[in-house]
Amino acid sequence: MAKGSGLSVDSDPIGFFCHQPMVLNSFPEDNPGREPKWKLGAMDAALTSSAPPTIPFNLNWSRRQDSPSSSDNKRTVIDEVDFFAEKQGRDNKASSTDTDRKDSRDCPVALEFNVNTGLNLLTTNTSSDQSMVDDGLSPNVEDKRAKSELAVLQTEFKRMKTENQRLKEMIDQVSTNYNTLRMHFVTLMKAQTSKNPEESGILVDGKVDGKNNGSLIVPRQFMDLRLATNGDANNENSLSTLMEGRSREWNRSGSPGKTAEVMASEFIMSKSGNLNEELAFHQDKKEDGSKIGRGDRSPDQASQEWSPPNKVPRFNPPKDVLHDQTEAATMRKARVSVRARSEAPMITDGCQWRKYGQKMAKGNPCPRAYYRCTMANGCPVRKQVQRCAEDQTILVTTYEGNHSHPLPPNAMAMASTTSSAAQMLLSGPMSSADGIMNSNFLTRTLLPCSSNMATISASAPFPTITLDLTQSPNPLQFQIPFPNLAQSISNAQTTSLPQIFGQALHNQSRFSGLQMSGQDMDRPSQLGHLQPHALALMNQLGQQNSLSDTLSAATAAIAADPNFTSALVAAITSIIGASSQTNNNSNNNANLTSTTSSNANLTSPSNSNGNNNISNSSFQGN
DNA sequence: CGAATTTGACCAGCGC
DNA sequence: GCGCTGGTCAAATTCG
Numbered sequence: 001m002a003k004g005s006g007l008s009v010d011s012d013p014i015g016f017f018c019h020q021p022m023v024l025n026s027f028p029e030d031n032p033g034r035e036p037k038w039k040l041g042a043m044d045a046a047l048t049s050s051a052p053p054t055i056p057f058n059l060n061w062s063r064r065q066d067s068p069s070s071s072d073n074k075r076t077v078i079d080e081v082d083f084f085a086e087k088q089g090r091d092n093k094a095s096s097t098d099t100d101r102k103d104s105r106d107c108p109v110a111l112e113f114n115v116n117t118g119l120n121l122l123t124t125n126t127s128s129d130q131s132m133v134d135d136g137l138s139p140n141v142e143d144k145r146a147k148s149e150l151a152v153l154q155t156e157f158k159r160m161k162t163e164n165q166r167l168k169e170m171i172d173q174v175s176t177n178y179n180t181l182r183m184h185f186v187t188l189m190k191a192q193t194s195k196n197p198e199e200s201g202i203l204v205d206g207k208v209d210g211k212n213n214g215s216l217i218v219p220r221q222f223m224d225l226r227l228a229t230n231g232d233a234n235n236e237n238s239l240s241t242l243m244e245g246r247s248r249e250w251n252r253s254g255s256p257g258k259t260a261e262v263m264a265s266e267f268i269m270s271k272s273g274n275l276n277e278e279l280a281f282h283q284d285k286k287e288d289g290s291k292i293g294r295g296d297r298s299p300d301q302a303s304q305e306w307s308p309p310n311k312v313p314r315f316n317p318p319k320d321v322l323h324d325q326t327e328a329a330t331m332r333k334a335r336v337s338v339r340a341r342s343e344a345p346m347i348t349d350g351c352q353w354r355k356y357g358q359k360m361a362k363g364n365p366c367p368r369a370y371y372r373c374t375m376a377n378g379c380p381v382r383k384q385v386q387r388c389a390e391d392q393t394i395l396v397t398t399y400e401g402n403h404s405h406p407l408p409p410n411a412m413a414m415a416s417t418t419s420s421a422a423q424m425l426l427s428g429p430m431s432s433a434d435g436i437m438n439s440n441f442l443t444r445t446l447l448p449c450s451s452n453m454a455t456i457s458a459s460a461p462f463p464t465i466t467l468d469l470t471q472s473p474n475p476l477q478f479q480i481p482f483p484n485l486a487q488s489i490s491n492a493q494t495t496s497l498p499q500i501f502g503q504a505l506h507n508q509s510r511f512s513g514l515q516m517s518g519q520d521m522d523r524p525s526q527l528g529h530l531q532p533h534a535l536a537l538m539n540q541l542g543q544q545n546s547l548s549d550t551l552s553a554a555t556a557a558i559a560a561d562p563n564f565t566s567a568l569v570a571a572i573t574s575i576i577g578a579s580s581q582t583n584n585n586s587n588n589n590a591n592l593t594s595t596t597s598s599n600a601n602l603t604s605p606s607n608s609n610g611n612n613n614i615s616n617s618s619f620q621g622n
Numbered sequence: 623c624g625a626a627t628t629t630g631a632c633c634a635g636c637g638c
Numbered sequence: 639g640c641g642c643t644g645g646t647c648a649a650a651t652t653c654g
Contacts, residue, residue, distance in 0.1 A: 355627060357646060370645070384645095 335464040336418035337398040339388065346385050347397055350411025351375055353383065364389040376405030394470050400462070421465045 340347055346369075353371035361368040366387035373381040380401040388394035399418040407415050455466045 354625095356648095358628070359644075359646095362643065368644090382645095 334422040335398050335400045335462050336421045337396055337464055337466040338414075338418070338469065339394055339396050339466060340469040341393050342395040343393070344395070345369075346371075347395060349397075349414035350408055351381070351403070351415070361386060366392060373403060375403070375407070375411075379404050391470075398464070417467070421467060424465070 338347070346353070352374045354374040355369055355371050357370035358367050359370070364386060366389065368384055368386040371383045371385065373379040373383075381403050382400045384396075384398045384400075386396050386398075388396055399414075402419050402422075403411075403415055455468070
């Protein structure tokens with residue numbers, strides 16, 4: 001077995017957490033500098049070695065079990081941690097010592113030892129192996145001991161097999177329960193929405209549980225503009241239904257690209273028929289549509305390119321369409337801000353951008369650059385890039401809009417991340433069978449433990465969610481909360497990797513913080529972790545949207561950092577090395593190293609038309 | 623020479 | 639009404 005091989009994440013979610021220790025020194029050829037230890041008691045001998053604890057891992061266990069005397073057995077496992085040292089100590093007096101058992105217990109991955117990973121733990125002391133060892137014992141004695149050992153190991157194998165089966169059943173059971181609970185939740189959410197839509201808004205006047213410490217206010221209009229502007233329940237339902245269906249479709253197809261904005265756009269087009277796409281995208285800045293265009297461009301031009309809001313051709317759409325436009329406008333205005341450390345002038349997100357402006361922004365000595373997507377004619381997506389005033393190593397990239405064209409794979413990560421975040425931000429009371437995040441639910445569930453990892457700004461003119469990839473010691477390491485994972489495994493008895501990973505990422509990204517921008521945005525996290533019950537609930541309810549969000553964020557992070565693999569390995573190593581510790585351990589800041597061909601000059605202020613009063617940046621969401 | 627960037631100017635929204 | 643600010647345009651400039 002080559003180094004690095006092992007259970008795949010897909011095939012064994014639980015075993016995934018044993019990956020790191022499994023891959024090292026499993027076989028003699030992987031460890032040429034060490035003395036072969038495949039004589040009797042090899043496992044115990046290995047345990048006493050100074051080498052870091054390793055877990056033998058062999059996908060060919062069945063073959064070896066079937067033909068224990070085959071030549072394959074030359075690949076005898078050595079340097080093993082004896083998972084069942086205690087038990088084996090009882091069964092085989094000749095093996096474990098107290099020290100061995102202690103080592104085994106102290107192994108950081110001891111928790112996972114309870115999981116039957118299907119590992120081949122056999123040392124398979126076969127005659128062929130024994131023949132290689134001259135330990136001075138007579139062949140008869142040696143043979144007897146080998147047989148005895150073999151019998152013990154076979155018994156152990158049977159026991160493991162049984163346990164494995166039991167765990168499989170557990171997984172099935174939990175999966176079934178999970179699906180049932182999820183469906184129940186969705187049903188309840190639907191019922192609540194249809195019964196009293198007003199109550200399903202995110203917040204009432206932005207206060208939650210009487211707490212208004214300045215970090216919990218979210219103007220309702222951003223989350224649920226529909227409810228404030230229209231009582232057309234049919235349309236609401238239609239839109240929700242449409243989105244719900246589309247969301248289901250996309251979830252099935254695995255395409256995270258479309259978001260609420262696109263859905264709204266399509267919905268509008270489907271309803272109004274003669275309205276072109278920019279009616280959805282090119283909403284006027286004013287909801288009441290009073291603003292008029294500057295008149296310096298022809299309608300044809302405006303119809304082919306992304307036109308600023310004040311150049312939208314004026315229509316006289318039906319009232320319900322106006323409502324939908326309002327909603328679409330709100331969605332278009334949703335912004336997703338990504339904070340990442342980067343020395344490059346612009347993070348690489350896979351899209352092609354053209355700079356169309358640069359300005360000095362208030363409160364920040366660094367200019368703000370404006371880009372528009374040039375991957376397709378008329379793509380409405382804009383982004384702003386600006387360095388953080390407080391820490392100029394931090395690059396703040398704010399995205400607005402959704403791409404109206406197919407994206408290359410390397411652009412999907414960031415695009416899906418931002419669109420998912422925007423979708424979540426704007427999801428409002430919408431519910432779906434797939435568990436699109438309900439902001440109300442999100443807020444009520446997670447508000448008590450907001451974070452600076454992801455923040456939702458409501459003070460800005462546009463709802464903005466900020467994904468902070470700088471606060472985390474290493475955002476790319478995800479800080480998989482192994483204590484939580486351990487708890488998940490031990491409490492829930494079993495769980496799936498997506499859930500675990502989702503929870504881990506959710507812990508990390510925590511789309512739960514509802515903060516006023518300009519107050520806590522730049523503060524280190526003082527808000528603590530998600531409450532376990534909230535996490536558990538989120539996890540149990542299988543908020544796929546959240547999961548997709550977090551996974552998207554992870555994907556984006558991966559895309560942004562070519563050193564992800566090493567970072568992940570480092571993360572797992574650190575986690576394994578630090579048993580049962582909290583998550584807020586020290587880590588190194590991870591730089592989102594990005595390569596870009598852009599030569600956008602962010603250091604030469606130009607076109608300053610505002611004062612540079614040093615105050616808190618009013619940049620959207622920052 | 624075409625594409626991309628720079629940069630001064632313009633416009634709208636908003637607060638006072 | 640005025641000034642400030644964010645956002646955008648488009649001519650000028652630079653780049654490949």
